[in-house]
Amino acid sequence: MSDTPYTFDSPDADIILRAPLHPDDPESTEFKDLHTHKVILSTSSAFFHGMFSVPQPHQPDEDDTNLPVVHVVEPAEVFELFLRLIYPIEPPVIDSIQIVDHLSQLAIKYMVGCVRARLKQVLVSPSFLTNDPIWVYAIACRMDLDEVAKLAVPHTYQIDLTRDIPRPLLRAMTAETYNSLLRSHATRREELTVAVNQTKINGCGCSCGPWFYTRLILLMRLAIGEKPFLDRQRLDSCLSQVEHKSECKCGSSCRVSAQVISTYFTNVLNEIGKLV
Template identity: 40%
Template sequence: MLRGYEFNASDADIVLVSNDTEPFEFRVHKCVLAVASPFFRTMFSLSQPNNPGKPGSAGASLPHIPVSEPKRTIEGLLQFVYPIPDPAISTLEEVTTMLGAALKYEFECPVASLRKLLVSPHFLQSQPVRVFAIACRFDLDAEAKTASQYTLRVNVLDCPLSDDLKHISAYSYHQLLDLHRRRSRAARELIVYFPESVKCALCTGGVHAMFRSPRWWKEFESRAKERLAIAPTTDGIFEMEFLAECANAAECQRCFESLCSAWPFLQEMKARIDALPATI
């Protein structure tokens, strides 16, 4: 969170009181909250009961509005709303808490900023299943679709159990599992054909072996299908390191040459797999 700025304006006309053991009072401006939030705009248009603060406290004569969120959450939302730097948010826990509050109070700009942050590369690459669950929890369809594509890189059934999954429906989770199942099956079906023009001078060079596939292909087919069964994405399996492992496992001195000659074909195969449906 931003340090060095306190919401204690001398010209404040409303006080938000946090829900903490020691409640914190944010002295803020109705006009700012009304512009940022239809929720507060409607609230301020209605007759308000006189709910002053503690006698002797700063702003005791101003209307006080108790909120159910702690200081850290309200402070972060106000930093989004006021013309000061946005809060520094580094965890999905913070995103979830603040996004829930922003949606509750209809803070439109904070919601937009938090939605972008939710699908930032840092979170998508490190915790895609959690991002998917959070997006589904708040009915963020676009973000859920984006996150579902990133989950293809992991084994969803082997991810750490997260409390975020408690807040999504069985339907949403089934959508994700169905995406993985369908794409995995379709991707593995694409790794079945090998062009007869690609041969290995050693392991398919004899008369009796000329109609066989090179040994490296058999290794590639087996290993690639195994990976696609777990994470249905082309990440890794068409990189040279993985292909070299397949060639070495074939135990054929000329298989690497054959593999290199098949590079255009392998790239076409990768493109066909990448073109498969990748989101819920």
């Protein structure tokens, strides 16, 4: 296989797709011509299949290649990537979730199943799930990729849905999609609260213990209310907010000793780990 990237200038192309280089500039007349093949486009896309089924008026381009020209409104950079996902060539590397978002809209607009399948593989990459789980969820819902949406939901638990979502991302979701995610977070909060409540605190019954753990559990519940995601680091941050001035003489057996606290947090995490 050649290492040279495919260029859309094949001499046996039978149609030109002309895309604007600067779509945001209404005065720009710069375009990029992508020489393509009707058979590939119509086989992959129901949209192009329908278009090519209707006789097209002859529109020779400015270079007089005698090929029909179809104007598209999408930016040339994005549309060329879209074509690279359609053509039987090495697929491009996509490292921007915004580009994935644009391509998903093109896959829906032009009704291209193969692009949908390729984007599905891209969306489940660890980098996107870790860094852009809300975007992954929104795109998956738009493309009816239910399994990908379910996979993305747990990765959103460390995000505050009421404050940490940018407006462009909110606009990418329908009200139903956003409300479904809110319900998932509410369910997760309930599960975490149950896990915290049913974790046993073992230790002596000294006077400092009840107050200390009541305060600690309250802080953990507040943390769960903010983001339904708990790990040892967040648990420790709750612990650091409790001012403990114990005069207990029980030593290592005290309910608020470092050893018992560590065991308690481990048990909390074990309960959380049981959640599906």
